[in-house]
Amino acid sequence: MIELRHVTKQFKKSVVLDDLDLDIAAGERVALIGSNGAGKTTLIRCLLGEYVHAGELSVLGLNPRQGRADLLRRVGFVPQLPPPLRMSVGDLLRFAGELAARDPARFEEVAARLGLETAKVRHLPFVKLSGGMKQKILIAIALGRDCELLILDEPAANLDPEARHAFFGLLAERLGRATMLISSHRLDEVAPLVNRVLELDMGRVVLDDRVADDVALAGRIRCRLVLRREEQAIAKALAEWGLSADGLVWRGDIAGPDRLRFLGMLARYVGVLTHIELEEQA
Amino acid sequence: MPRMSDFLPTLRLEVNTSLRARWFAVHALVFGGIVALLFVFGLTESRVLGFIGLSRLLVTYIQLAMAILPIFVLITTVRSVAGDREAGVFEYLLALPVSLSAWFWGKFLGRYLMVFAPVFLAMLGATLWALVVDIEVPWGIFGYYTALLAAMTWCFLGIAMLISTLARSTDVAQGAAFLVWLVMLLFLDLILLGVMIQEHAPAEVAVGIALFNPLQSFRTAALMMFDPQLIVLGPSAYVIFDLFGALGYQIFALAWPTLIGTLCAFWGYQQFRRGDLL
Numbered sequence: 275m276i277e278l279r280h281v282t283k284q285f286k287k288s289v290v291l292d293d294l295d296l297d298i299a300a301g302e303r304v305a306l307i308g309s310n311g312a313g314k315t316t317l318i319r320c321l322l323g324e325y326v327h328a329g330e331l332s333v334l335g336l337n338p339r340q341g342r343a344d345l346l347r348r349v350g351f352v353p354q355l356p357p358p359l360r361m362s363v364g365d366l367l368r369f370a371g372e373l374a375a376r377d378p379a380r381f382e383e384v385a386a387r388l389g390l391e392t393a394k395v396r397h398l399p400f401v402k403l404s405g406g407m408k409q410k411i412l413i414a415i416a417l418g419r420d421c422e423l424l425i426l427d428e429p430a431a432n433l434d435p436e437a438r439h440a441f442f443g444l445l446a447e448r449l450g451r452a453t454m455l456i457s458s459h460r461l462d463e464v465a466p467l468v469n470r471v472l473e474l475d476m477g478r479v480v481l482d483d484r485v486a487d488d489v490a491l492a493g494r495i496r497c498r499l500v501l502r503r504e505e506q507a508i509a510k511a512l513a514e515w516g517l518s519a520d521g522l523v524w525r526g527d528i529a530g531p532d533r534l535r536f537l538g539m540l541a542r543y544v545g546v547l548t549h550i551e552l553e554e555q556a
Numbered sequence: 557m558p559r560m561s562d563f564l565p566t567l568r569l570e571v572n573t574s575l576r577a578r579w580f581a582v583h584a585l586v587f588g589g590i591v592a593l594l595f596v597f598g599l600t601e602s603r604v605l606g607f608i609g610l611s612r613l614l615v616t617y618i619q620l621a622m623a624i625l626p627i628f629v630l631i632t633t634v635r636s637v638a639g640d641r642e643a644g645v646f647e648y649l650l651a652l653p654v655s656l657s658a659w660f661w662g663k664f665l666g667r668y669l670m671v672f673a674p675v676f677l678a679m680l681g682a683t684l685w686a687l688v689v690d691i692e693v694p695w696g697i698f699g700y701y702t703a704l705l706a707a708m709t710w711c712f713l714g715i716a717m718l719i720s721t722l723a724r725s726t727d728v729a730q731g732a733a734f735l736v737w738l739v740m741l742l743f744l745d746l747i748l749l750g751v752m753i754q755e756h757a758p759a760e761v762a763v764g765i766a767l768f769n770p771l772q773s774f775r776t777a778a779l780m781m782f783d784p785q786l787i788v789l790g791p792s793a794y795v796i797f798d799l800f801g802a803l804g805y806q807i808f809a810l811a812w813p814t815l816i817g818t819l820c821a822f823w824g825y826q827q828f829r830r831g832d833l834l
Contacts, residue, residue: 322651324833343562346653357648361573372565373653399576412648425651 275300275423275453276321281329283316283477290316291327292477298470300422301450305464306457308474314457315354317474318425321455322351334422347374350416354427354457356408359400363392363411366400370415385414387444388437405432417444424448427457435516439494439529442467446491462538466531467491493530493554498523499540500549508543515539530554562658570666579632584674586628590620591678595685610686611694611782617679618701618778625705626712626771627737629671633716634729637663641834642726650833660825664717672709676702697781700806704777707810707817711770714817718824740771763795770813777809 276298283291291313298304306314319325323338323345331338336345359366371378382392388410395403400411409432416424424445430438445454445467458464461471465485473481501508501522509519515536517526528536533552540547574580594613640646650659679701686693715736723729743765766772776796780786784802786793800808 319647319834324647324650326830326832343559343653343655343658346651349651351648351651353644353648353651355644357644359573359645359648360576361569362576365569365572369565369569370652373562375561415652 275302275334276455277330277332279330281320281327281331283313283320283325283327290477291320294329294477294479296472296479298453298455300453302470303449303454303468304456305461305468305471306455306474307459307461307464307471309459312474313477314474315427316477318351318427318455318457321425322346322349347419348422350419350421350424350452352409352412352416352424352426352429354431356400356405356412356432361400362397363400363403364396366411367392367396367415374419376419381411381414381418384418384444385410388413388433388440390414406434406437409433410437413441413444417448420451422452424452424454425457426454428459428463429456430463435514435528435532438532442529442531443492449491462534465534490530490554494527495530495533495536496525496527496553496555497536498525498549498551499547500524502546502548505543505546508546511539511543527555559655559658562654563662566654566658566662567666567669570663571670574667574670577636579636580670580674583628583632583671586624587621587674587678588681590617591682595682610683610691611697613682614679614694614697614701615778615782617682618704621675621705622708622771622774622778625675625708626740627734629709629712630716630719630733630737631730633667633671633713634720634723634733635726637717637720638723638726638729641720646834656829656833657825660717660828664713664821668709668713671713672706675705675709679705700781701778703810704774707813708770708774711813711817714820714824718820718827721824721827740769743769744772744775759795767796767808767812770816773809773812777806780806 276296278294278296281291281294281296282289290311294313294317306317308314316325320327320331321333321338323342326339333345334348338345361369367378367381370376371381385392390407390410392411392414395407400408403411409429413429416426430441433441448454454468456464456467465471469485471481471483471485472479497517499512499517501524504522512519512524512526515526515528517524540550591613594616679698683693683698716733719729719732719736723732766776776786780802786796796805799805
């Protein structure tokens with residue numbers, strides 16, 4: 275699926291990818307983690323044929339520079355920061371549909387599953403949408419195309435809990451059919467989504483680990499929390515996760531792959547909590 | 557050759573994006589405004605060098621267009637292309653399945669249409685108005701000035717695309733674009749006369765530099781429409797007429813800048829195709 279042999283990328287005197295050797299097999303879900311400047315974005319840009327480099331690189335059996343249009347028709351990409359596109363949402367969907375030979379209605383279906391009615395924003399410039407809306411449009415374009423490789427750079431960062439659940443469900447539908455490369459600064463953001471972790475540092479792979487693959491991407495977790503006392507900060511955070519209060523007791527469901535993020539959030543208020551109950555739903 | 561399946565969507569996207577861009581609004585307003593002002597100030601009624609009516613308006617319009625259009629095309633193009641690259645627009649759009657040739661030439665042609673359309677439509681509007689109010693239309697001048705503006709737009713757009721490809725940041729691109737325009741401006745006849753006087757350079761050298769400079773070749777060709785003997789150029793006119801003849805020079809003034817624009821655009825495309833896209 276992806277093969278790198280002695281791939282090196284240098285900007286003037288700075289080596290960003292350093293003699294990288296890597297194999298990613300079809301169907302793998304890989305977390306690409308590392309601090310700022312580790313080389314994650316540069317590696318992604320090399321895979322997308324946006325950077326020239328030394329060494330050999332092949333994606334889906336193609337060279338990303340020479341066979342770029344044929345390759346990119348089979349690759350879906352969601353960037354970390356939505357680009358400031360001045361075109362309308364309708365123009366963007368149409369453009370992506372024409373290039374990928376796909377009906378833009380498919381993108382709209384995916385966007386609807388993420389909770390965005392594109393009919394309401396079709397005439398607006400993309401740049402004027404909220405961060406979450408932009409992310410939903412970009413995810414819709416990537417997942418509305420039956421791609422064999424998905425390159426996702428912190429794809430769920432701007433999504434609300436409900437949209438995250440829908441997004442995980444969409445990824446679950448592609449298990450086994452698509453290889454996923456999910457980039458993030460933090461492992462806890464992406465750990466439940468993947469079965470392999472690659473950590474980059476100074477342009478080299480410093481960790482390559484297989485991880486347990488037991489989390490159901492489309493699953494949900496039922497939560498019940500009891501607070502010691504009323505407190506505005508935790509109430510606001512729980513409400514944002516979609517939980518509702520009955521006195522000091524909070525209940526609700528979260529997306530299965532979000533469990534680490536959710537626990538991370540709870541850890542900030544651990545002194546206020548007297549009871550935490552999480553139950554995986556069938 | 558770009559694939560039509562990628563090229564046409566890219567061209568249309570560039571047109572649609574330009575229609576929403578501030579530069580296009582300013583561009584359309586400036587050229588539409590110039591024509592409106594020329595009418596308001598009654599230029600069709602005034603007489604200079606025996607020119608009256610629409611000919612007088614067109615002559616003034618082309619002089620103003622020659623002053624504004626090159627720097628406007630250079631700066632707005634390098635700003636938006638280099639700015640889009642810096643802001644991550646290219647990172648996303650070039651991750652979609654578009655070939656590099658379709659992307660580059662689709663953007664180039666889309667932008668060309670959007671830069672040329674207001675300049676031409678303003679002039680066309682003036683001509684149509686002249687027909688309505690029964691002012692005689694000098695179709696020869698209108699046709700040649702249209703071709704001259706088309707060639708001028710092509711030339712400076714090609715140069716701007718080359719600069720945008722070579723420069724890695726908006727600041728550098730803007731600085732380079734301004735410098736190119738300034739050098740061309742400095743080598744209009746004022747500086748050339750200075751060079752000739754100071755360095756005792758042969759007249760052919762000075763005229764050669766002037767002919768090489770697209771700003772000067774446009775200026776001379778526009779002058780030729782109302783001064784067919786190029787009397788205002790003095791002895792240089794003899795060199796031009798000996799070399800080209802009147803019709804030959806008019807053709808040269810269209811072909812040479814078009815060639816410069818085309819060569820620059822191709823050079824820019826080669827650089828774009830071979831290097832980092834971002």
